[in-house]
Amino acid sequence: MRRFIIPLLFGLIGAAVLISLGVWQIQRLTWKESILTEIEGRVTAPPVALPDTPDVETDKYRAVVVTGDVLAPYLRVLDSRKRIGPGYRLINVMQVGERRILLDRGFVTQDEQPTEGRYADATVTGNLVWPDDKNSSTPEPDLEQNLWFARDVDAMAAVLDAEPTLIVARETSFYDTPVTPLPVDRISIPNDHLEYAITWFSLAAIWLVMTGYFIRRMRHKPEGTET
CATH class of the missing domain: 1.10.287 (Helix Hairpins)
Incomplete structure (x- = not known):
């Protein structure tokens, strides 16, 4: 034994x-x-005005509503959707008063040709997000091809001369076809x-x-x- x-x-x-x-x-x-x-409570709460100094710890996923001008050009972030295929998220600058923030308009497929995104007096309802898309294996963006591989808020803000604040659109007051908003929800959080x-x-x-x-x-x- x-x-x-x-x-x-x-x-x-x-x-x-x-x-x-x-x-x-x-x-x-x-x-x-x-x-x-807790996140779902923040996401679905009645939207509030954009905080003066958004904080990643206290304001992440906070529902906000802003009015201003969506400006061109946009940055393309490589993405893919189930049952749809590869495409891009579009990131524009939105001028809100004296502030320039980032706006995630949504998704387009590789074959679609979206507009540049010039919309005056636009109202956007969405959520503040500081994505963790980027990791150590994420390639650096190809600025010549306007192709990004992650939503790197700080780097995008530097390129677009904006503050590092990103709103992911849920609803917009403007007609933005073929762009499909990708609102934040708990399903999108792994x-x-x-x-x-x-x-x-x-x-x-x-x-x-x-x-x-x-x-x-x-x-x-x-x-x-x-x-």
Whole structure:
């Protein structure tokens, strides 16, 4: 029986580690659901005026309404929609009083030809967003081709001479076809913790099955023979 102790312990400890990771993901799922509920409350709240100094911590996803002039040109951000295909988000400057902010007008496919986006006295209802699209593997924008690979608010604001404040449009007072607004909602905010938990629990089950199979094979081999 001694020769079974090490593989058995190895199997049980490995499974325990994998199960603990699955439990941790379930706990993260509960935490994320509470965060998403709070975000949904902000997203769907009655819109307010644009804060004088928007704060990423307190104002993220806040519903706002602004009136001003949408200015050309726009920046193109590579994007893709399910059942639609690849295309671009369009980012314009919106002049609101003395302020120049960024406006995410929405999505167009690669084949569509949107207008530049010159709209005077426009009213936009949307949400303040500081996207986390960019990561360490995101390419730098191709400024000559006007092609961006993430909504890098600070970099876009510098290029367009605007403040680093982005509104994602939900409703607009102007006719903007073929642009389709992509309003913020909880569906657009990733929550993959359940899938991660299932993965860890599945790996734990596989680990236990393989441990049992290995021990079963050991039982059918005489002690001292090579495995």
